[in-house]
Amino acid sequence: MKTLRAKILLGFGASLFIVALILILGIVLLLRLGRASDAILQENYLSTLAAENMINDIERQDSGLLLVLLNFPELGFKEMRESEVSFLMWLGRAKDNVTITGEQEIVAAIEKNYTLYLQEIQQLHLGSRDDGTRLASRYHDQVLPRFWTVRDACLKLRNLNHEVMFAASKRARRIAEQAVWFISIIGTLTILGGISFSVMLAQRLSRPVTEINQAVASLAQGNYGVQVPVQGRDELALLATAFNSMANKLKHFHELDIDQILAEKRKSDAIIRSVDDGLVVVDEKLIITNMNPKAAAIFHVEAAASLGKHILEVVRDETIYRSLQGAIATGQEPHYEADENILTVSQGEVVQHYQTAILPIHSRAGVIPGAVLVLRDVTRLKELDRLKSEFVMTASHELRTPLTSIGMSVSMLKESAAAKLSEQERQLLDICHEEVLRLKALVDDLLELSKIEAGRLELALEPVAPAFLGQQAWMVIKTQAEAKGIAVSLEVPENLPEVLVDPHKIVWVLVNLLANAVRSTPAGGHIHLRGAQLGPKVHLTVQDNGPGIPWDMQSRIFDKFVRLDQGETPGSGLGLAISKEIVRAHRGVIWLESEPGQGSAFTFTLPLADQSKEIETDGNTTSIDRG
Amino acid sequence: MATPRVLIVDDERNIRLTLKGALEAIGLEADAVFQGEEALQKLSDSRYDAMLLDLRLPGMDGLTVLRQVTARYPQTRVIIITAYGTVEAILEAMQLGAVDFLQKPFEPPEVREIVSRALDRPEGGPLAFSYDEYLGLAQKSIAQKKFSAAFVYAHKAILVDPHRPEAFNILGGLYENRDQRKEALTHYQVAVKIDPAYGPAQQNLRRLNTKPYTKSGIVWG
Incomplete structure (x- = not known):
């Protein structure tokens, strides 16, 4: 496999190879140059030297001969012998060093002519006594021409070698020039090749890296479709392949995610659209982010046009606005007083009532700032409630006429016929009278309750000492309790601050609670009526040690017509409901603490007279449109 | 007879x-x-x-x-x-x-x-x-907390004699009791207009116009 490493190695290897090539070439060329000069020395210099010496020797020999002829035989012969030996020695060297064309023939001619030269000197018979003149003419005619021939041949040899030397020198210079050119060109080419190779390699290395870099940046920006081209099979190509694979997987996940989110969104949109209740979703700045058609219909707006608007632009209701703000700030559902969360929308003649609920949006990570406003149409329920109240009121009224007749009859019977009746018959009459009174009380209770529910409770508020209220109630119930053997202890401190109440109504509540306690407590039991101040309120508590109230009844005990199956004379089932309404009209609360078998304690709160002004102002400025 | x-x-x-x-x-x-x-x-x-x-x-x-x-x-x-x-x-x-x-x-x-x-x-x-008798009946009803009856008797008293302040004052008190302050104010004012020296109506007016307002202390006359 052609790996990146191999590529780099190959690249540098090639450069090194070329450098080595150039080096070898240079060495070869240098060697060639050396050989050329060596050749000059070997081939030509020795020949030239031999030629020079031979010229010198033959001239000395000639001089020696001339000396003999001039009658200086001793010196002449000596010179002739020495020069002949030297000539032959140099000739031998020249023969050994025949290197160039034509040299062989010249050397052969020198040898032949020198041999002839020596023979002709021999034929002069220099030892004999000839006369000098004849000798000189023979020398001139025979020996001197031969001398010229040998000497010319030697000169020819020398010149030939000189020419060859000159040519060799010229050739060496040419080789040197060639080497310079050759090295220059190859070197330049190599450098150019190396540079372009480096650039190419750098580019080849950096381009895929740059591409991957850009792709990663693109991927980071959410472009999951990005791919890098894969070229070759090197490490970078592997990286590119791996990157493409990763990008594909990311894209896949992303699409999966998007699909899932879209599916969830469509699902929740469908749910929001399809529910019967009005739904409005707001973000932390109370900007509407979703709204279903029902909600749009409630507020008479276009659902689509309302998106992005502030909640107050669409829902002009201060309470809802505040509740939403509170829910987003705290992450808690707002707490409503009874009926406080009813939104009434009037459109011409039609009045619709909606129960509102606000749900902060939670996620696994915590609270997402935002909330859902749910509007449930309770118009029908309200209408039913109204019809029910109306029915109760009508029924109570209608009951009054027969009740009057019975009451009148029984009373008159008691007046006139009592004397004529037996004790048992009188008792029967008393029972009738008692029951009529109870029925009247029930009807009165029902009417009172419907009046209170209709918001028509009339309170005559005045500052009263809580002890006085306790005293009044205690007096009413004392006899009844004592008859049953139940002790009622009055434990309302005299020094409690005054409360602002309608004493008649509050005494009624206390008597009702005490009567309930008396009814449920067995003989020998004990009832406590306690009072205490806690903050801006006075708490009054009626506690008994009777059987207590079953857990399942405790939450409904203040509802209408809820009765416990205990005691021999059950009440109307309205007492606690009325008590609750009366306490509420006093802006108080009533609650029960009871453990079955341990007795029960009813406690309610009353406002202090000190704060009466503030409370009263409230009472008069608060609109009662809501609910 | x-x-x-x-x-x-x-x-x-x-x-x-x-x-x-x-x-x-x-x-x-x-x-x-x-x-x-x-x-x-x-x-x-x-x-x-x-x-x-x-x-x-x-x-x-x-x-x-x-x-x-x-x-x-x-x-x-x-x-x-x-x-x-x-x-x-x-x-x-x-x-x-x-x-x-x-x-x-x-x-x-x-x-x-x-x-x-x-x-x-x-x-x-x-x-x-007479006017006084109705007035008496109204007062008696108030004492028994029968405000509706008191309301009827006070009205009847005015029918008998519209030139006396007491019944208007009582009506004012009854309206106040029902948290109808405007009506109460009107009736107290009528009572005072009829008889500027009539104390209970003056007291009630003063209390009604005092801030902070309190309902307690209605003077019935």
């Missing part, structure tokens, strides 16, 4: 019988009829000192009967009977000349007291009771 005669008009037979019995038990003479036309017939036949008239009657309704009775027989003291506690209906009847009213369910003593009270007046007809 002849035995006082009372005419009972009620469509309920049992109410007629028991009322008749209760009144006859105290020595009154009582006749009972079940509808308006019959009642008018009875009245044209003989004299009746008092009349117990149910406002809900078959045929001619109670208020029509009342109008005719007060127009034709001004001596008859009309006491209306109602099972519906709506103050407005009673007020209308009182305006038309009824002198008192009975609310169901009632007991013989109550019936006898109201009827006797009406018969005791020397004057007959719509003006049997």
